[in-house]
Amino acid sequence: MIDKLVRKNIKEMKSYTSARMLYESGVFFDANENALGSTIDLPGMPELNRYPEPYSKKLRSALGAFLKINDKNIFAGNGSDEIIDLLIRVFVEPNESVLIIEPTYGMYRVAAETAGVNVQSCSLTEEFQIDVPSVVKSITPETKIIFCCSPNNPTSNLLRAQDIEELCGQFNGIVVVDEAYIEFASKPSLANKVEKFENLVILRTFSKIWGLAGIRVGYCIADSRVIEYLDKIKAPYNVNRISSAIATSAVQSNSKTSEFRDIILRERARMAARLKEMGFTVYPSDANFLLVRYPDVSKISKKLAEESNLIIREFDSKKLLENCVRISVATPEQNDLLLSAIKKLI
Numbered sequence: 001m002i003d004k005l006v007r008k009n010i011k012e013m014k015s016y017t018s019a020r021m022l023y024e025s026g027v028f029f030d031a032n033e034n035a036l037g038s039t040i041d042l043p044g045m046p047e048l049n050r051y052p053e054p055y056s057k058k059l060r061s062a063l064g065a066f067l068k069i070n071d072k073n074i075f076a077g078n079g080s081d082e083i084i085d086l087l088i089r090v091f092v093e094p095n096e097s098v099l100i101i102e103p104t105y106g107m108y109r110v111a112a113e114t115a116g117v118n119v120q121s122c123s124l125t126e127e128f129q130i131d132v133p134s135v136v137k138s139i140t141p142e143t144k145i146i147f148c149c150s151p152n153n154p155t156s157n158l159l160r161a162q163d164i165e166e167l168c169g170q171f172n173g174i175v176v177v178d179e180a181y182i183e184f185a186s187k188p189s190l191a192n193k194v195e196k197f198e199n200l201v202i203l204r205t206f207s208k209i210w211g212l213a214g215i216r217v218g219y220c221i222a223d224s225r226v227i228e229y230l231d232k233i234k235a236p237y238n239v240n241r242i243s244s245a246i247a248t249s250a251v252q253s254n255s256k257t258s259e260f261r262d263i264i265l266r267e268r269a270r271m272a273a274r275l276k277e278m279g280f281t282v283y284p285s286d287a288n289f290l291l292v293r294y295p296d297v298s299k300i301s302k303k304l305a306e307e308s309n310l311i312i313r314e315f316d317s318k319k320l321l322e323n324c325v326r327i328s329v330a331t332p333e334q335n336d337l338l339l340s341a342i343k344k345l346i
Contacts, residue, residue, distance in 0.1 A: 002225040018236035052241035062251040072224045080218030092117045098145040108147040128155040130163040149178040154326040156285035168197035181287035183209035198223040215243040289328045308341045
């Protein structure tokens, strides 16, 4: 199935062969690096003058062991955004389209529009769930990818697993499920469904529970043929040496994620209760943030920024999100500061 979905020019193209794809060890005279060394020294980071290993093999292997998944089903990228872009370039011709289930993460649309492909849109239900019959009805012969996010950003809820599986079964294209926030959720990942559905792609990131947004590393779990095509068109050294080493170390040690999760879930519940006491509508959350609704909340958002330098995210102009803001769960002290400031304003 995957080969039939891939763009003809991608199947026929010959991928770029970088120096480190040919030889991983030796005395290198082949890549025009600076053999004298680097202008700076970072502890634990040798050979910054050399290009990184092109396929992030150590990181993929560490992720495979951690997730109990074959590393041939894992692709590492320069953040999840790179993988979104690559998926569109692999599967969607300029006269074809992606379908986005909204409201959701805005980069799916930006990546599609940047690639010059058409964008179809379906709305979530009032309960922020997939309207499967509506989505299936919207699919055309030109629809190649469906993007959805679970837990969804910014609505904070998990999408029903059975709805996603139904889409995978009915759609002859790629179904992308962005699980950036899955570690905060009450139900497990759909990663184990990749073996059942070859058209399912799961996106993950190091930016949330791992606390590594600054290193820009994401990964996806997918059928091995999907991974092979992503490898074929990616930049030669898409994950830099420093980021790859940090991400690998994080996966292998994995010492703080449980602690972070416990604190964030506890604070999430506390913030939700306090905001409800103040009259906010607080939507159920499976993420590290809350979606809340309040009359004229945009005015509160603006005053928080201008008067207290407290920044929340406004979504008032989006369908289904009128008078809504998204509030990230921070430290207990920062959360107290925000809750106190909101109470004063209302």
